[in-house]
Amino acid sequence: MGGLIFGMVGLSMGGSQILIPDPRNISHICDEFTLYKPTLMANVPSLYQMLLQDPLFEKLDFSRIKGCISGAAPFPVEPMKAFEQLIGKGKVNEGFGMTEGGVLLMQNPRKGPKKIGSVGIPIQSTYVKLMDISTGTKEVPLGEEGEIIVRAPQLFKGYHNSPKETAHALREFQGEKWLYTGDVARMDEDGYFTIVDRTKDMINVSGYKVFSREVEEVLHEYPAVECCAIVGMPDPDRPGSELVKAIIQLLNSHKDKDRGELEQEIIEYCRENMSPYKRPKTIEFVDQLPLTSVGKVDKKALRPSVRG
16 A cells, blocks of 8 residues: 555656565666656665665765655664665654555654654644553553554545454544554654554563564664564463564674674673563574565564464
8 A cells, every 4th residue: 555655646746656676676776766866765664774785775876865755664763864874864754654544644744853763743634542552442641652543534444344353443432433553652742653563563571561663773773783573482481471582684794703602792782771571582693584575574474483
């Protein structure tokens, strides 16, 4: 749906479009960029991170780029800052949406204040609340994590021939029908939202809720990490509890280093920068994290090997 809406917006504005059939083919992206000199890019964070690490991309002329839209998954803060150093400060515009919500629900203002790490504020005519994760019946206080629910004219009417799934997603609260998104966020005093996890991705460590994004953000600050994914694995000593596992894709400049030494360095780094229950107990290095068809890190593909 994201690709469809950007295509339609481009057509409605009479703009030329560059379609990329294989987002892993960085050299092709760079060739097209050089040839057509685009003014706007729309990608998922993992692709921006891949571009950032490629020497060909670093040499491009970004003077015509007015903005880089990012969505579908949270853009880690440190890689986003590095990307803006390359293309221009303030040019990355992160938002939040979903197919069921007509693609876009929140976004950092195009010409107003942006907050790196947040997905901005609700767009016009879109109302957002944060509900308690356990029951979904009570609003959480300012600054606390809660599930995003949305009321807006662009919401879908339901899942095709799936009344049970529709009833779970579209629920009544205070006499109105709201979409329960399954995404967990917190709101600051200015009304900006920061995504911390999906409800299904939260990890239960001896009763403590661990939000995967919080751990991933810390790991992205470590100089050897290109991208990573945090997942839960069963705790053999505590039935029903989980342990935190980090699956890490290293930067090219660090791939030849001794993995055992690197693992100990990262564990020590986590010890210094995280609460004990958030620290990864296991670290696995992979050459390439699995991605979905739209380029998001595919945690569903990671879980069978972790929990099997």
